[in-house]
Amino acid sequence: MRVIWIDHFGNLISDLARGSELGRALAAGGEVRVAGQPVAGPFTAYADAPPGRLFWYWGSRDTLEVALAGASAAAFLGATSGLVIGVTAS
Helix, strand or coil: CEEEEECCCCCEEEEEECCCHHHHHHHCCEEEEECCEEEECCCCCHHHCCCCCEEEEECCCCEEEEEECCECHHHHHCCCCCCEEEEEEC
16 A cells, blocks of 8 residues: 555545455554554544544545644655555454
8 A cells, every 4th residue: 555645734645445355454453554653543533633643544535544633744754655554454
């Protein structure tokens, strides 16, 4: 799975669809990591995410997105399009 776009807030939009086999497996439990950093989640609202921590959620296009509460995940990670997002599903 890779970052395919970075929005103007600095959120990382991936190519992992919620309905894909890996997306369904991740929903059943698993881990997301970006640039070696653990990513908490899933969260349904920014307000529910832990301050100052990377978190993931299913975005408006039903793909996995990574954000940083109150800041730019892209700037924090030095991320660009094409960055690999690691997913371990259980």
